[in-house]
Structure formats: structure tokens, C-alpha cells
Amino acid sequence: MLNKPMRPALAPACSFSDEEREAVYRAINERRDVRDQFLPTPLPDDVLMRLLQAAHQAPSVGFMQPWNFIVVRDANKREQAWKAFSKANDEAANMFEGERKATYQTLKLEGIRKAPVNLIVTCDRSRGGKVVLGRTHNKQMDLYSTVCAVQNLWLAARAEGIGVGWVSIFKDDDMRALFNIPDEIEIIAYLCIGYVDELYTQPELAAKGWRQRLELKDLIFEEEWNRQSN
Structure with a gap:
């Protein structure tokens, strides 16, 4: 006899209190990509596990x-990762010209060496089978889905008073x-x-003049691409 599937547990979909809702939006609005402001304070294991x-x-x-x-x-591992980043970062700087290149070169990207913990988030595309x-x-x-996991961690970190920086300038190999x-x-x-x-x-990139936040109203279409409300 086949076992009947268990009935899923349900709970009321209540809205948050005003204070709880404000905390969620505060974490979203105050989340930053931290490049250089890390303190040497160790990250406790229990806090890291909460983020994970x-x-x-x-x-x-x-x-x-x-x-x-x-x-x-490991400091040696992080130093080797920084060298891989640094090599790619020099290549990236040469992709810009003039004032843009000069501005790029002033950006401090020292998180790999300064942050006490580095975290690599990967995606196993075979998990769950072929279909x-x-x-x-x-x-x-x-x-x-994996990017959603990164965002979850980032918002939780903001609530903990912890900074997160996303390094994307390196060669995968x-x-x-x-x-x-x-x-x-x-x-x-x-x-x-x-x-x-x-x-x-x-x-930070807005504060240093690299690029400003776009107006939300210019990014919203109604019913189909490029149709904006009157």
C-alpha cells in the first residue's frame, strides 16, 4: 500500500508589525557592497552560521x-585569491579610457585581504537530476536561485552589522x-x-561619481515592453 503524502502544514499569512516591516525595508535600503571598510574583528562561528x-x-x-x-x-589562501583578482583588475582598468580609467584606479578593492572571512558561493547544476x-x-x-541565496545572506549580514563585498573581477580558471x-x-x-x-x-559608486541610481519610474512598463503609463 502506498503511503499517502502528508498534508502540508499551513500558517496564517499575517503582515508584519510596523516595526518589523520597517526593519526589512531598512536592511534593503542600507545594504551596501563593501570594498575596503572591513574591521579585523573575527567573525564568530555562530554568526557565520546564521548568515549561511x-x-x-x-x-x-x-x-x-x-x-x-x-x-x-586562511590568510595565505586569501592572499592568493587577491593576486588572482589583482591580475584581472589590472586588465579591467585597461578596458576604460581617460577620466573613466583614472576613476576606476582610485577605487579601493581590498576586501579579499581585509575581511576575516571570504565565501565562495557555487551552483551545482546537476543537483535534482536531469529534469x-x-x-x-x-x-x-x-x-x-543561487543569486537569491547571495541576496538573502547580504540582507541578513546588514541586520547583523556585517559588511559584504561581492568580488567579480577574476578569471574562473x-x-x-x-x-x-x-x-x-x-x-x-x-x-x-x-x-x-x-x-x-x-x-559607493554613486558617492564617487561612477554612476547614479536610475529613476524607478523610467524602468516601469505597462502591459508590454516600452509602454509607460501616462
Whole structure:
């Protein structure tokens, strides 16, 4: 006899209190990409586990939970990762010209060495089997799911008074070799994590004149692409 599936547990979908709701929006509005302001204060294991648990609570297509987390504390490993970044960063600087290049070169990107914890977030695209519910027609959904895990961690970190910086300037092959990451595993994010005592009141790139936030009203269409409300 087949076992009947258990009835899913349900709970009331109540709205948050005013204070709880304000805290959620505050974390969203005050989240920053931290590049250089990390303190040397160690990150306690229980706090790191809370952040990882927040990441693990992210939504995922087909509930495949494709993420893994490589925690990097070793100073030598972080120094080697910084060298891989630095090499790619020099190449990136040469892709800009004139004033743009000069501004780029003033940006401090020292999180890899300064933050006490580095975290590599990966995506195992084979998890869940060949056919995954919800990914049958959009094969990128597992990647998007893993990015949701990164955002969860980032918002939880803000609530803890912890800064997070997302490093994207490196060659995958360099990081794969350094951290023994198999070719079939996608590297989604290299994060620098640590306490900070101050944050920019606006995104750092906006504060330093690189780019300003776009107007939301210009990004909203009605019913179809490029049709804006009157």
C-alpha cells in the first residue's frame, strides 16, 4: 500500500508589525557592497552560521537548492585569491579610457585581504537530476536561485552589522585551481564578509561619481515592453 503524502502544514499569512516591516525595508535600503571598510574583528562561528542559514532559506527552482559554500579564512589562501583578482583588475582598468580609467584606479578593492572571512558561493547544476521542476524551459533558473541565496545572506549580514563585498573581477580558471572547484560547478559569487563600523549612505559608486541610481519610474512598463503609463 502506498503511503499517502502528508498534508502540508499551513500558517496564517499575517503582515508584519510596523516595526518589523520597517526593519526589512531598512536592511534593503542600507545594504551596501563593501570594498575596503572591513574591521579585523573575527567573525564568530555562530554568526557565520546564521548568515549561511539565511542563504540556505532562499527560494530555489524545483527546491533543488543548488548552492554550496566554501568558507575561506586562511590568510595565505586569501592572499592568493587577491593576486588572482589583482591580475584581472589590472586588465579591467585597461578596458576604460581617460577620466573613466583614472576613476576606476582610485577605487579601493581590498576586501579579499581585509575581511576575516571570504565565501565562495557555487551552483551545482546537476543537483535534482536531469529534469528539474520549473527548469524544464528556462535552464538558467538554478543560477538565479543561487543569486537569491547571495541576496538573502547580504540582507541578513546588514541586520547583523556585517559588511559584504561581492568580488567579480577574476578569471574562473584561477579560482578553480586555487580552491579545487570542479569544472562542472559554477562559481556564482566570491564574497568578502566582516564587521564594519561605517557604511556609505548611498552606493559607493554613486558617492564617487561612477554612476547614479536610475529613476524607478523610467524602468516601469505597462502591459508590454516600452509602454509607460501616462
